[in-house]
Amino acid sequence: MNHPHGRKAKSALIALCRGQRITAEFTGLDVHGRTVARCHLPDGRDLSAEMVKLGLALDWPKHSGGAYRDLEPPDARKKLWLADARQKGRMDVWERFEASARERAARR
Incomplete structure (x- = not known):
């Protein structure tokens, strides 16, 4: 993770998840055969939504159906x-x- 934004995103994700049991709901595979899943914190918050709201991730409509687009900060793109x-x-x-x-x- 050599990119400054990547390091910020990784740190934020670790902070959100640390010490908690995360649930993952398999939703499919991407074009490279990697697992795509919706991940939730114990309180029900969607990890993708949290990262998008923080401006540390973007909505990927191919997998989310555009579910997070409205959560992106105005300059996120x-x-x-x-x-x-x-x-x-x-x-x-x-x-x-x-x-x-x-x-x-x-x-x-």
Whole structure:
């Protein structure tokens, strides 16, 4: 997790879940064969909804049916990942991410 927003999202997710039993409802597989699930905290809160409201995740309508789109902060769809790397002079992070994605795709 080399990207600043990725680290923030990971930390927030850990904070939300720490010490709690999370339930996962299998909803399918993505195009890469990875499990897609709805995850809930013991009090019933949807983890995806919580992360979207925090601005640390975006709605993925293909899997959510658009359930979280209205929870996104107004500027959430801006290209934060690339913009952050540019602002911090860290284009190497973005380039490493793209190179890694290309390598994974080539192995398939």
